[in-house]
Amino acid sequence: MKNKLLIIVFLICAAASCDSGNSSEQVANITYKSVPEFNADSAYAFIQQQVDFGPRVPMTEGHSLTRDWIIDKFEEFGLTVQRQDFQAKTYDGLTWDLTNIIASYKPEANKRIMISAHWDTRRIADKDTERIDEPIDGANDGGSGVGVALELARIIATSELKPDVGVDFILFDGEDDGEPETAYTRNNSQVWWCHGSQYWSKNPHEKGYNAYFGILLDMVGAKGARFYREGYSMYYAKNIVNKVWNYGIELGFSDHFILKDAGEITDDHYFVNRDAKIPMIDIIEFSPQTGFGRYHHTHDDNMDIIDPRTLKAVGQTVLFTIYQE
Secondary structure, eight states, X not given: OOSSOEEEEEEEEOHHHHHHTOOOEEEEEEEEOOOOOOOHHHHHHHHHHHHHTOOOOTTSHHHHHHHHHHHHHHHHTTOEEEEEEEEXXXXXXXXXXXXXXXXXXXXXXXSEEEEEEEOOOOSXXXXXSSSTTSOOOOIIIIIIHHHHHHHHHHHHHHSSSOOSSEEEEEEESSOSOOOOGGGOOOOTTOOOSOHHHHHHHHSOSSTTOOOSEEEEEESOOBTTOOEEEOHXXXXXXXXXXXXXXXXXXXXXXXXXXXXXXXXXXXXXXXXXXXXXOOOEXXXXXXXXXXXXXXXXXXXXXXXXXXXXXHHHHHHHHHHHHHHHO
């Protein structure tokens, strides 16, 4: 995509018809706003740097080094950065010092879009068959979302083309430390996952903060990743899901953005929707047939599974969405 006005003739497919396999199509001339190119290689390098710090398990050196580096990168891009420090109890009784990172582009703008990911990694590999008690690299689960978010921030801040809206990059801490797979039990009164989004959604960084909508990026870099329409996203923000998925398909990424529904996932967006009342969708690799990718919560979640083509599909689609608002 070049940095010029895009006039695209495309097919608009009614979601209900597509799901049934009998599409109803209408050809329309749509004039889009100009959009910069998303640099997947740069996003890949941002993921590599996180992995090089080591696992980003809270209360470890890798965690603190990554936190400071992310803040430095956002500040280098000229964004307004805030830290939201808080404490949370873990499922096994630990007290963790955690930090949500908020970086704002055009903080004075009234209309805002929220882009989120989690920047911590899991301290156990409970789905693996060896080294189960060792932390994982989290190249995709954590690293990819942060890498895409940082590249989005870099482009928005440095490109000659600017979006008309304000953008808040809100990176959550303590997302990935729920109970081990073998011991997991659902307790509606306490969710041990998503500490950062649970805290932020009840204590936003600015009193009365609101956003037009939000996009959560979680596990968005694996080779061949397919993104189905996640259940809570469809329940709380169906129109945003449809818009983003249609953009992705029209940009040529139909092998990644799949017009089929998946189940509900308790992820950061759930608490943003429920408690902060901001419609947020989740772009996440989760198949209605097989669930999470084979790498999920194993030591296979390393740089070997990260593919710039997947990063490009997600990054360009989200960038395009931001610039159309």
